[in-house]
Amino acid sequence: MHRKVYLKTWGCQMNHYDSSKILNYLKLNNNIIVDNYIDSDLIILNTCTIRKKSEYKFFNFLEKLRILKNNNNNLIICVCGCLSTQEKENIFLRNNLVDIICGPQSIHKLNKLIYKFIKYKKKIIDIKSYKIDKNIINKKDFNFNNIKLNTYVSIMEGCNKFCSYCIVPFTRGSEVSRSPEKIIEEVCYLSKQNIYEINLLGQNVNSYSGIFSNGKLCSFSNLLNLISKIDNIKRIRFTTSNPFNFNNDIINSYKYIDKIVSYLHLPVQSGSNKILKLMNRKYSIEFYKELVNKILNVRPNMIFSTDFIVGFPGESEKDFLLTLDLINELKFDHSYIFMYSPRPGTKSYYMKDNVSLIEKKRRFKEIKNLIDNNIIYWNKKMLYNKYKILVEGFSKKNSKFLFGRTENNRKVYFLGDKNLLGKLIYIKINDISNKNYLYGNL
Numbered sequence: 001m002h003r004k005v006y007l008k009t010w011g012c013q014m015n016h017y018d019s020s021k022i023l024n025y026l027k028l029n030n031n032i033i034v035d036n037y038i039d040s041d042l043i044i045l046n047t048c049t050i051r052k053k054s055e056y057k058f059f060n061f062l063e064k065l066r067i068l069k070n071n072n073n074n075l076i077i078c079v080c081g082c083l084s085t086q087e088k089e090n091i092f093l094r095n096n097l098v099d100i101i102c103g104p105q106s107i108h109k110l111n112k113l114i115y116k117f118i119k120y121k122k123k124i125i126d127i128k129s130y131k132i133d134k135n136i137i138n139k140k141d142f143n144f145n146n147i148k149l150n151t152y153v154s155i156m157e158g159c160n161k162f163c164s165y166c167i168v169p170f171t172r173g174s175e176v177s178r179s180p181e182k183i184i185e186e187v188c189y190l191s192k193q194n195i196y197e198i199n200l201l202g203q204n205v206n207s208y209s210g211i212f213s214n215g216k217l218c219s220f221s222n223l224l225n226l227i228s229k230i231d232n233i234k235r236i237r238f239t240t241s242n243p244f245n246f247n248n249d250i251i252n253s254y255k256y257i258d259k260i261v262s263y264l265h266l267p268v269q270s271g272s273n274k275i276l277k278l279m280n281r282k283y284s285i286e287f288y289k290e291l292v293n294k295i296l297n298v299r300p301n302m303i304f305s306t307d308f309i310v311g312f313p314g315e316s317e318k319d320f321l322l323t324l325d326l327i328n329e330l331k332f333d334h335s336y337i338f339m340y341s342p343r344p345g346t347k348s349y350y351m352k353d354n355v356s357l358i359e360k361k362r363r364f365k366e367i368k369n370l371i372d373n374n375i376i377y378w379n380k381k382m383l384y385n386k387y388k389i390l391v392e393g394f395s396k397k398n399s400k401f402l403f404g405r406t407e408n409n410r411k412v413y414f415l416g417d418k419n420l421l422g423k424l425i426y427i428k429i430n431d432i433s434n435k436n437y438l439y440g441n442l
């Protein structure tokens, strides 16, 4: 039974990664993917609940589908992602638009759920957590993708940290690591499909703890080491790390494994120890700075990016200023800033959300200004210096230009020949007038 599928995704890289798997599973059943929901008869909505705003966006979108759904008995609407595990059957009750609810751990069963729904015409929910690996490599998987040079590979999912503001431990469940052999098999396969850069993905990659088939444990540093041995893989990135789990073995990986990029996303959330404690982050600012210094000792050219939450309950002007100080001191590059949003069921939901929206917006803007300055600071440091880039493709505007990315994620355009595609080459940066991309010479 072929369907015309429209899929919309909200949320983090993990959710987008899941969406690519969902598409692959659906394509295996000969469904066709369409770009417009008007033309579809199966709508998959991969949801996010990290902040209230992402939930709003989903419910607004769902309402847009009401007329379509009422006029087409054949249309199936399926909700996947974090809202499924957070709201469960309530999603059915809140409106009568949704037919199937499929949790993040059940996406490999989607074809079966759809089949069952069509057969029995009864609403279906599957939000169980399965022990089996939903990321099993499907050799057909990648035939569908436009072959790229870089891709994500999920290594673990879920979180055991219970930061007081965060919904993830409730929606994605506790930490589950994939088997190292499966990950290696997948990376080897990808490396033969022109994938040169791997981004290891997980809510908390540095607490990865896989088990080999012989029963031995595989830590994150072990895994990095194994992946670095795969010839065609030229660059390794990973996201997201928790400062608390960033142990000396992982730090030392930077010493021994050149393939790991000198760019690290290390969420700090706040510069104030008082707020970090209320957030249950389990580290102090002193610990965070020491970690940064330890990493800089083995990788002097490391650049850090981070996440901030502004307006957490109890965040005073003094606490906020400490965050600004930290940004000036550590010179965080491109970073994510979020206004605190209370999430039902989390610990901080019961704290008084006492920073006004106006104040949250002001703090957001102040941090953004500092980060923008830091981005320019790093761009200036790059001017007239040589950087390694992985050449990814042609400029859309002028096909004489190729582009690639530096380790610190700067897109660099340069004049060059197509045989450079997929190569790691040195480029001298000679124009930083645009904040979003740079120009260079071979």
Ligand code: 5AD
Residues within 6 Å of the ligand: 050, 051, 165, 166, 167, 267, 269, 307, 308, 309, 338, 339, 340, 341, 342, 343
């Ligand atoms: N409110 C605002 N930001 C949040 N984040 C997580 N939960 C919340 C929340 N309740 C942010 C954190 C995290 C990023 C993925 O999202 O900064 O690192």
Ligand code: SF4
Residues within 6 Å of the ligand: 010, 011, 012, 013, 014, 015, 047, 048, 049, 050, 081, 082, 167, 168, 171, 172
């Ligand atoms: Fe959103 Fe978090 Fe779920 Fe990702 S894991 S989709 S950020 S709620």
